[in-house]
Amino acid sequence: MKTSFGVKEVVAVGIGAALFVALTQVQIPLGIPNTYLQPRAALLAFLAAVFGPIVGAAVGLIGHAVGDMFFYGSAWWSWVFPEAVFGxxxxxxxxxxxxxEGGFGKKEIIHFNVVQIIANAAAWILVAPVLDIIIYxxxxxxxxxxxxxxxxxNVVIIAILGTLLAVGYSKVGAKSSSLTKED
Structure with missing residues (x-):
């Protein structure tokens, strides 16, 4: 796996983390204390799927930490780190x-959703609870x-909104990226 980190990735982290923070307060209670359906999960999945693991980790880590600090006064680290794991x-x-490349078709949609289900399980059923027990x-x-x-x-919101973001970008945005490297 070759990963590059250039101007596009830096911009993706900055904009992605800012959007993640802004979406922190967009939430639907799930009936379990401090647990919500949040569209920011779909944004993170989309950015990780487009820009790779470094951007995914950075957006998840920075976005969740800053969002917690901004809206709640401090970061809940046992839920910040799983965002990076997911990304x-x-x-x-x-x-x-x-x-x-504009090739996000049926096979890729299935692959994306299988991976996001597994990544969410690792982050939220394994990492977050274990860190909650150890840290807090x-x-x-x-x-x-x-x-x-x-x-x-997260599985539901990403399967719907994350898939729609990826399909839309694949059809339109991938072909007309406005970010170009200057000489």
Whole structure:
């Protein structure tokens, strides 16, 4: 896997993290304390799928940490790091989705969604609850319930909104990128 990190990726991290922070307050309660359906998950999945694991990790880490600090006063680190884990896992397969090349078809949509389901499980059913227990001494039953709810919510919002973002970009944006390198 060859990863490049240039101007486009820096811009993607900056804009992506800012949008992630802005979307922090767009949330639908899932009936579990401190667990919401949030469209920012779809944005993160989309950016990781287009720009790769470094952008995915940076947007997830920076966006979640700054969003927590801005809106809640401090970062809840056990939920910040799983965003980066998710971004890395989805981003590792960026070339296979062919979004940038305009080839995000049926096979790639299925692949994207299988990967996002697995990445969400790793982030929210494994990493977040374990870190909640280790860092904050949270009750085991509570954190695993929150993790499963976050996993389900993210899977649904990404399957719908993340897929739509990727399809739209693949059809339109990939062919007309306005970012060009100057001499």
């Amino acid at each position: 890395i896992i989805v981003g590792v397969f960026a070339k296979k989705y062919a979004i940038k 001494k949270e009750p085991v039953n509570k954190v695993f319930l929150q993790g499963v709810a976050a996993w389900l919510g």
